[in-house]
Amino acid sequence: MRTAFLPFFLVALFLLNACNLDIEQPEATPGTGNFSRYMAVGSSFTAGYTGDGLTRYGQEHSYPAFLAQQFALAGGGSFNQPLLPGGTGSGEFKLMGLSVDSCGNALPNLVKQTPNPAWETNVSAAAPFNNMGIPNIKVGDVNNAIMYLLNSYLKRVVPPGTTYLQALTGAVETIQPTYFTNWLGITDALGYAATGGGYTGNTPISLFALTDTITFANNYAQILDVLTAGGAKGMVFTIPLLTDFPFFNTVPYRAQGPDSCSHVLDIFITASNGIRKATSNPNALFNDLILLPAAQEIGRPDTLLVNGEQVIAPYGLSAANPLAHDLALDRTEAQNCVLTIRAYNRAIRAAAAARNIPVIETDEYFARLKKGTAFNGIPLSAAFIEGGFFGLDGIHPHDRGYALLANFFIQKIDSIHNATIPQLDATRFMGVVF
Amino acid sequence: MIRRIILLSVLCCLGYSVYGSGFQISLQGQPQIGLAHAGTGITLNAASLFYNPGAMGMLKGKQLMLGLHPITGKARFVQEATGLSGQNEFGISYPFSAYYTQRLGSAANPSPFTIGIGIYTPFGSQITYPNDWMGKYLVQSASLTTVFAQPTISYNVNDRLGVGLSFVVGWGNFNIRRAVPIFDEQTFSNANLQAQGMGVGFTTGIYVEPWDNKLAVGVTYKSSARVKLKNGTADFTVPATAEPLFPDTNFDLNVGLPDAVSLATTYFFNGNQNHILPDKSNAHFITAEVERVGWIVFKDLNFAYAQPVAGATGMKLIRNYQNAYRFSLAGQYAVTPRFTLRAGIYYDLNAAPDCCVTPEVPDGKRVVGTTGASFKLLSNLLLDMSFLYGRSLKRSFNNEQNNFQATFKGYVISPGIGIQYKF
Numbered sequence: 001m002r003t004a005f006l007p008f009f010l011v012a013l014f015l016l017n018a019c020n021l022d023i024e025q026p027e028a029t030p031g032t033g034n035f036s037r038y039m040a041v042g043s044s045f046t047a048g049y050t051g052d053g054l055t056r057y058g059q060e061h062s063y064p065a066f067l068a069q070q071f072a073l074a075g076g077g078s079f080n081q082p083l084l085p086g087g088t089g090s091g092e093f094k095l096m097g098l099s100v101d102s103c104g105n106a107l108p109n110l111v112k113q114t115p116n117p118a119w120e121t122n123v124s125a126a127a128p129f130n131n132m133g134i135p136n137i138k139v140g141d142v143n144n145a146i147m148y149l150l151n152s153y154l155k156r157v158v159p160p161g162t163t164y165l166q167a168l169t170g171a172v173e174t175i176q177p178t179y180f181t182n183w184l185g186i187t188d189a190l191g192y193a194a195t196g197g198g199y200t201g202n203t204p205i206s207l208f209a210l211t212d213t214i215t216f217a218n219n220y221a222q223i224l225d226v227l228t229a230g231g232a233k234g235m236v237f238t239i240p241l242l243t244d245f246p247f248f249n250t251v252p253y254r255a256q257g258p259d260s261c262s263h264v265l266d267i268f269i270t271a272s273n274g275i276r277k278a279t280s281n282p283n284a285l286f287n288d289l290i291l292l293p294a295a296q297e298i299g300r301p302d303t304l305l306v307n308g309e310q311v312i313a314p315y316g317l318s319a320a321n322p323l324a325h326d327l328a329l330d331r332t333e334a335q336n337c338v339l340t341i342r343a344y345n346r347a348i349r350a351a352a353a354a355r356n357i358p359v360i361e362t363d364e365y366f367a368r369l370k371k372g373t374a375f376n377g378i379p380l381s382a383a384f385i386e387g388g389f390f391g392l393d394g395i396h397p398h399d400r401g402y403a404l405l406a407n408f409f410i411q412k413i414d415s416i417h418n419a420t421i422p423q424l425d426a427t428r429f430m431g432v433v434f
Numbered sequence: 435m436i437r438r439i440i441l442l443s444v445l446c447c448l449g450y451s452v453y454g455s456g457f458q459i460s461l462q463g464q465p466q467i468g469l470a471h472a473g474t475g476i477t478l479n480a481a482s483l484f485y486n487p488g489a490m491g492m493l494k495g496k497q498l499m500l501g502l503h504p505i506t507g508k509a510r511f512v513q514e515a516t517g518l519s520g521q522n523e524f525g526i527s528y529p530f531s532a533y534y535t536q537r538l539g540s541a542a543n544p545s546p547f548t549i550g551i552g553i554y555t556p557f558g559s560q561i562t563y564p565n566d567w568m569g570k571y572l573v574q575s576a577s578l579t580t581v582f583a584q585p586t587i588s589y590n591v592n593d594r595l596g597v598g599l600s601f602v603v604g605w606g607n608f609n610i611r612r613a614v615p616i617f618d619e620q621t622f623s624n625a626n627l628q629a630q631g632m633g634v635g636f637t638t639g640i641y642v643e644p645w646d647n648k649l650a651v652g653v654t655y656k657s658s659a660r661v662k663l664k665n666g667t668a669d670f671t672v673p674a675t676a677e678p679l680f681p682d683t684n685f686d687l688n689v690g691l692p693d694a695v696s697l698a699t700t701y702f703f704n705g706n707q708n709h710i711l712p713d714k715s716n717a718h719f720i721t722a723e724v725e726r727v728g729w730i731v732f733k734d735l736n737f738a739y740a741q742p743v744a745g746a747t748g749m750k751l752i753r754n755y756q757n758a759y760r761f762s763l764a765g766q767y768a769v770t771p772r773f774t775l776r777a778g779i780y781y782d783l784n785a786a787p788d789c790c791v792t793p794e795v796p797d798g799k800r801v802v803g804t805t806g807a808s809f810k811l812l813s814n815l816l817l818d819m820s821f822l823y824g825r826s827l828k829r830s831f832n833n834e835q836n837n838f839q840a841t842f843k844g845y846v847i848s849p850g851i852g853i854q855y856k857f
Contacts, residue, residue: 018823018847096675374837376569376571388615430619
């Protein structure tokens with residue numbers, strides 16, 4: 001090359017490279033995992049339940065649907081769900097407004113939407129389903145044929161008279177999953193916790209009782225045997241500490257009084273040892289928890305008949321008109337619930353260890369949430385609505401929350417299987433719709 | 435004082451991304467830009483008012499210097515975990531600078547004092563990312579307009595020693611727009627924060643030639659400052675249902691700005707020759723400079739809202755900056771009495787630690803190359819040109835407060851043009 005061209009050559013080289021900002025992006029790889037046929041087992045969290053209801057949108061934004069969508073980038077196949085017709089599904093809460101009082105307390109106005117009557121139509125003809133997440137199904141009930149009649153969510157998915165375990169066995173035989181996740185067990189504790197210890201009003205309901213731990217352990221082992229019969233790999237999830245969810249922590253144990261912002265009124269609850277004031281001690285392991293639905297009820301001006309005279313008695317603010325049993329989980333019940341969750345988790349770990357299945361401690365994520373975390377600039381916490389993770393029932397995540405859970409599970413899968421499955425852009429999901 | 439506004443920008447949580455503190459480019463005086471900003475150890479022209487008020491004392495007569503420094507840059511982010519990527523949109527901003535200096539006394543009997551004033555827009559740019567980009571909850575766009583005025587006096591002890599002092603007053607107006615994760619059925623919400631404020635500081639410098647016309651040493655100190663932004667406005671565009679929680683409100687912000695010390699030395703190859711001007715503008719030389727910026731004062735940006743927003747009385751953005759250093763090496767060659775060429779390179783360390791990098795200020799280690807030339811059009815009129823190109827080296831970070839993880843690279847390009855008139 002003649003040296004006269006050198007400057008031009010250098011300038012050309014500079015122009016070619018000056019604006020090049022390529023950064024190599026990692027490729028999606030399955031590592032040692034095989035995600036070609038994925039099956040999800042679980043209860044409401046697995047179905048995509050949120051806002052105390054199930055909709056087609058919720059199903060399409062369930063964590064198993066998200067996982068399947070990301071698996072598809074690394075060799076994953078189709079993922080069949082027992083989809084509802086569109087619309088309101090079984091009826092979710094909708095946020096109609098927020099009222100903020102002069103002390104800055106915000107009270108959301110939540111209205112349950114009218115269900116789409118077609119939601120109960122049986123879809124078992126479309127089986128097998130990769131997503132076997134059935135709201136309200138307990139580990140304790142997987143062999144219970146009566147559940148077909150008692151659980152509308154099970155009834156619409158399985159053939160008449162089938163138990164959950166039978167339906168699951170059929171699905172596993174047809175799909176022959178290569179990978180599974182199992183998050184059963186939540187309802188066994190949640191049914192009790194969310195009903196103030198197993199009550200409707202002040203009436204005990206046996207359906208809401210805690211599953212005994214021996215039945216839990218036996219049934220859980222049966223489920224894992226069904227899932228691994230064909231040699232599938234997978235992972236199981238523990239039951240999170242439900243009492244840390246906003247359903248149990250949003251309503252304070254004392255109510256705002258009328259005199260000033262620092263004026264508080266005692267709340268009276270129907271506890272397992274009778275009617276008494278709710279108490280809370282920050283140093284105690286277990287405290288009385290006023291449940292989220294009480295927020296819209298406390299202070300309601302009820303008319304009582306006292307000594308033959310009609311008296312106005314604000315609901316929950318006197319021993320004469322206490323909150324019903326199903327609106328508070330007293331400290332004894334809370335302790336009962338938490339100790340039982342720990343026992344269930346021991347059973348889950350033992351059953352998984354016996355079969356060499358990795359156990360994902362979901363409290364790792366929920367503890368992070370409780371402390372406060374973020375994703376790409378969205379602040380996240382375990383607070384109701386403003387926390388950015390939980391949906392309007394204060395128990396189940398919304399679409400963004402489920403996407404964040406899916407990301408947590410993908411991190412675990414990546415590390416267990418040495419895979420590089422991309423996480424979801426959780427920021428694009430709506431969360432609570434205002 | 436540049437620092438001051440850099441701050442202003444950063445401080446305002448917005449910034450200059452590609453051009454600002456992140457890239458920390460002081461676009462002041464075309465010849466100095468061509469010399470990789472190494473202006474502490476040499477006089478050259480009226481822009482020495484900015485670089486070293488002590489060196490300004492070597493100027494003769496009256497000098498007017500005007501410059502325009504268009505600048506554009508790009509920062510590209512890739513997030514490994516999600517495979518998302520994003521980069522800012524194309525935009526050019528037009529910082530300018532103007533300096534006037536005057537030697538007191540008469541030409542025959544000059545006073546040892548030189549006075550001057552500089553007016554410049556050390557920042558005045560904007561960075562805009564696509565509205566729906568992956569970092570939208572940190573920043574969608576940030577803009578900054580600044581004007582600084584710097585009156586200066588310099589005392590020439592003798593032909594080999596000058597000291598100077600400047601008072602610096604800066605005014606800045608900033609605006610940041612970011613997404614808020616409150617959705618209606620279509621999309622997310624927005625926050626728009628705007629504020630203006632003033633800061634004052636001083637700059638002082640010494641210029642000395644221990645070896646006359648052969649070797650020069652300069653030291654400049656630019657003071658720290660506190661900038662108080664009062665009654666900024668925060669506007670939230672949220673769905674009607676959420677409006678009770680997001681009142682449009684005012685905010686105050688109080689920011690500590692770093693000081694800076696620079697130390698430089700210059701060697702003149704054709705010294706001891708009678709035709710070398712006292713300001714050395716027609717000399718062959720090389721100069722080396724190191725600057726330390728005291729970013730350690732920049733811990734956080736604490737917005738104090740006049741009314742609670744979503745239950746919070748403020749917003750605290752964690753920055754935790756550390757002191758940063760710049761190393762410059764540059765030289766000038768006087769090809770003919772009418773034509774000089776310059777080139778330089780500098781290496782700049784990042785001020786933002788891995789925990790606290792943000793897309794407003796994609797801060798990283800930088801390598802910047804510069805070149806420039808001056809043409810004497812008339813006996814008293816010079817045309818100056820410069821070209822600057824810098825790379826922000828590949829950097830992976832995780833902004834912990836926002837859990838925003840990314841790898842980024844960036845570049846910045848600035849061609850500049852200016853004139854000097856001496857009378």
